[in-house]
Amino acid sequence: MTELLDVLKRRIRAGGPIPVSEYMSACLLHPQFGFYCRKDPFGSAGSFTTAPEISQMFGEIVGMFLAQVWLDQNSPGEFTLAELGPGRGTLMADLLRSARVVPGFREAAKVVLVEHSPELKKRQLSSLDERNIDWVNFSCDLPDKPLYLIANEFFDALPVRQYVKRQSAIEEIRVGLDNGRLVPGISRLAPEAPDTRDSDIAGSEIVELRPSAEAVLRPICEKISEFGGVALIVDYGDWEIRGSTLQAVHRHGRVDPFSSPGCADISAHVDFKSLSGLAGEAAVTEMTTQGEFLLRLGIRERARKLSKNLKGRALEEHAAAFERLTSPEQMGSLFKAVAFYSCHFPLPPGFSK
Numbered sequence: 001m002t003e004l005l006d007v008l009k010r011r012i013r014a015g016g017p018i019p020v021s022e023y024m025s026a027c028l029l030h031p032q033f034g035f036y037c038r039k040d041p042f043g044s045a046g047s048f049t050t051a052p053e054i055s056q057m058f059g060e061i062v063g064m065f066l067a068q069v070w071l072d073q074n075s076p077g078e079f080t081l082a083e084l085g086p087g088r089g090t091l092m093a094d095l096l097r098s099a100r101v102v103p104g105f106r107e108a109a110k111v112v113l114v115e116h117s118p119e120l121k122k123r124q125l126s127s128l129d130e131r132n133i134d135w136v137n138f139s140c141d142l143p144d145k146p147l148y149l150i151a152n153e154f155f156d157a158l159p160v161r162q163y164v165k166r167q168s169a170i171e172e173i174r175v176g177l178d179n180g181r182l183v184p185g186i187s188r189l190a191p192e193a194p195d196t197r198d199s200d201i202a203g204s205e206i207v208e209l210r211p212s213a214e215a216v217l218r219p220i221c222e223k224i225s226e227f228g229g230v231a232l233i234v235d236y237g238d239w240e241i242r243g244s245t246l247q248a249v250h251r252h253g254r255v256d257p258f259s260s261p262g263c264a265d266i267s268a269h270v271d272f273k274s275l276s277g278l279a280g281e282a283a284v285t286e287m288t289t290q291g292e293f294l295l296r297l298g299i300r301e302r303a304r305k306l307s308k309n310l311k312g313r314a315l316e317e318h319a320a321a322f323e324r325l326t327s328p329e330q331m332g333s334l335f336k337a338v339a340f341y342s343c344h345f346p347l348p349p350g351f352s353k
C-alpha cells in the first residue's frame with residue numbers, strides 16, 4: 001500500500017517534516033489508508049493478536065472485575081459499560097457473556113463503544129449481536145452516569161511526540177524525507193512548546209509524550225469521580241518509559257515503523273506514571289502486571305474449569321493461551337494494569353494498593 005506514503009510525501013514536501021504524532025495518527029486513522037480504517041485490519045493474515053483474541057478468559061475476567069466493582073459500589077441502577085478501541089469486539093462479547101451471572105448487571109448497563117474506525121464499528125456490531133449499543137468518537141461524549149470502562153491496548157495506539165534536549169534547547173524529532181524515503185530526524189523547525197516541565201526532558205535521550213492521553217482520560221476520571229465507576233487500563237508499557245519505543249508490527253513480525261505507513265500496526269509503550277497523573281479527583285491503584293492481575297482474579301481456576309471439556313490439540317492450545325496471558329516471559333509481565341476508581345468506594349479487586 002503506497003497510497004499513504006504518497007500522501008505523506010506530498011504533505012512533507014509542502015509543509016516540511018511532520019511530528020511523529022502526526023505520522024502515527026495518519027498511519028492508524030487516515031480515513032482512507034489508515035491501518036485501522038482498512039477492511040479487516042485484524043484479518044487472518046493480520047498484524048497482531050491481542051489478549052482477548054488469545055483466549056475468551058481475558059474478557060471473562062475483565063467482565064467479572066467490572067461486575068464486582070459495580071457490586072462493591074452499591075450496584076447503580078443505570079450505568080455506562082464502555083470500552084475504548086474495541087477492535088473486533090471480542091473482549092466486550094466475552095465480558096457481557098461472563099457478567100450475565102451477576103443479577104441485574106446486564107439490565108442496568110448501557111453499552112457504549114469509543115471507536116473512530118467505521119470499518120471496525122461494523123465489525124464490532126457483528127461480533128456483539130446486540131441492538132442496544134451506542135458508539136461515540138471521543139470519551140468526552142460518554143454519558144453523565146456511573147462509568148465502568150475497559151481499555152485494552154488502546155493507549156499504546158495514541159500518537160506520541162518525541163523530543164530530545166541538545167545544548168539545553170529542546171528539539172522535536174520529526175519525520176522528513178531522505179532520497180524519497182521517510183526518515184525521523186531532529187528538525188530545524190522551531191518545536192511547539194512541549195506540554196511538560198523542562199526537567200522531564202533531560203540528557204540526550206529521546207522523550208516520548210502522548211498529548212492526547214489527557215483529552216481521553218481526564219473526562220473519564222471526571223465522570224468516575226462525579227458519578228462513580230472504574231476504568232481499567234491494560235497495556236504494553238511500564239511505570240516510566242525512556243527512549244524511543246515506537247514500533248510497528250506487520251503479519252506478526254516487527255518492521256521498520258517508517259517503511260510501510262498504513263500497512264503495519266504502529267504503537268508506542270504506555271507510560272503508566274503519566275497516565276496515573278491524570279486521575280484528578282479519582283483514586284488510582286498502583287500499577288500491577290497483567291499476569292498478577294489475572295491470577296488474583298482467578299484465571300487459573302477458570303482455565304482449569306474450561307480444560308475439563310477439552311482434549312488433544314484444543315487442550316494444548318488452551319494451556320498455551322493461559323501461559324501466554326500470564327507468564328512473566330510472555331504477556332504476563334510486559335503488559336501492565338491500573339484502575340482509576342471513585343475514592344468513595346473500596347479498592348477494586350486484583351490490585352494490592
Ligand code: SAH
Pocket residue numbers: 028029036050051052053084085086087088091114115116117120137151152153154157158
Ligand atoms: N482493544 C482491542 C483492540 C486494540 S487495537 C483488543 O484488545 O483486541 C486499538 C483499537 O483502538 C482499534 O479498535 C482502533 O480503531 C481504536 N483506536 C485507535 N485510536 C483511536 C482513537 N484515537 N480514538 C478511538 N479509537 C481509536
